[in-house]
Amino acid sequence: MPPFDVRFVRNLEQARPRPDRSSAPCVACAVRHLTVCAPLNPAELAEFSTIMKRRHFEPANAVFDEGDLAKHVFNVTSGVVKIYKLLPDGRRQVTGFLIAGDFLGLANEERYAYSAEAVTDARLCCFPRQKFEAMLDNFPAVERQMLMVASHELAAAQEQMLLLGRKTAKEKIASFLLRLSSRYRKRGLQDNPIHLPMSRNDIGDFLGLTTETVSRTFTQLKSSQMIRLLAGGLVELCDIDQLEDIAEGM
């Protein structure tokens, strides 16, 4: 048990978000082609950006909590954000690690169905939800893009269910490393020594394991020369073919 309630600290930090209205127009956005904003031309982008604020979150800073009124939707532009659900007794399931280009905040009811919290320093584009939805009426291409994004996420969610329900600890870790590497590659980030900024505990809560099992499994993969743990939270994937075989349960 930690000496004080972690969530309390988190909310303190949340109390001082940093709106960043500076300038930084979306035109220069490095990840736009990956986001829901992809289909917009410069003029449309300008219109869209009028309702948008950029915000910065420090590590362990909550973006929103499950049950909060869903007043905003977000795009991650840098850093890592985790989303998760809790059981009353504190058991936690991390349902995703979001990186640059990922969208979050889609809520079918008026409240968020999950919590979101920065893992690293993170920058998010922040749209008031009502204005965002109103905007969609004028930009059907964005709506279609959102449907595509949602459909991708649905496929990823099914993949994750397969992992959670049917894979062993070793298979889970191998799958996790490969998927992360592949997502980094798609965004043009370094994909072989990959950066793991999240704690073992977060990884465990994502894979349905405990911290200890995650740690032991890393050790195991390390001893069999499939990965190397480098300084700064970097992990080198040494034998990708074998990792892929393991990830698929072969």
Place this chain on the structure above:
Amino acid sequence: MPPFDVRFVRNLEQARPRPDRSSAPCVACAVRHLTVCAPLNPAELAEFSTIMKRRHFEPANAVFDEGDLAKHVFNVTSGVVKIYKLLPDGRRQVTGFLIAGDFLGLANEERYAYSAEAVTDARLCCFPRQKFEAMLDNFPAVERQMLMVASHELAAAQEQMLLLGRKTAKEKIASFLLRLSSRYRKRGLQDNPIHLPMSRNDIGDFLGLTTETVSRTFTQLKSSQMIRLLAGGLVELCDIDQLEDIAEGM
């Protein structure tokens, strides 16, 4: 091991689908208000239905298989369809049981990312995918409805990840029964003695458990008077409050 390959039989059956062009216009559709067709007026429905065929599937009959070219999208109008993913060694994760009103076939690539198979006799509306997508251009309201549906499914998927990653067998079964009951209620189907047409094995593959554990857990809930197993695959939920407490891990 079964004496012959189950999938072989399934494909034989699939070879003779039953197109049903009879009449049955969508206007009379009992579940339309729950589907992606909900926003259409009668004239629009007529236009939509020109590209649609109704098909019937018998139990264990494949609707499509993971990896097939995604030529169609579907709406379930009656019966139960399961969707699932497989690992090379045969381990299976059922990612959903679809009932009347549910949409399936959304694929972000050109191929289906999962398999679909009838659990009971099932009727599906079947739309050629390209025509369906073309139609969407004229009916933005349907596209928006699809986004809402996808977003609901995403929330359900996250709930399922919480279940798979963090709940005990007892909590899984209790959650499963309550959710099914709740979905039946929303469609106007009988929600207390609920119908469980799927096998223990299917339930296990949905909840990340084995047949044996599912069976043992049912027995356990039965002995503690929380459920009763009736004839015809009916399950009576006797103490819903307590089941809810269990489902939430309390």
Place this chain on the structure above:
DNA sequence: CGCAAGATTGACGGAGTTCAAGCCGAGTGG
């Protein structure tokens, strides 16, 4: 340096799997 938080390692136990045997019920055929 010294502390605190996270990561690793070890020993042990338990929830759920595996393997195996029996049961039940629906369909079949004599």
Place this chain on the structure above:
DNA sequence: CCACTCGGCTTGAACTCCGTCAATCTTGCG
């Protein structure tokens, strides 16, 4: 109408992977 069969369900016993608990090690930071 009943014996037979076959698939699915239930129950039992042994095992195992992973969780739990606890101690130690590492790392980053004031």
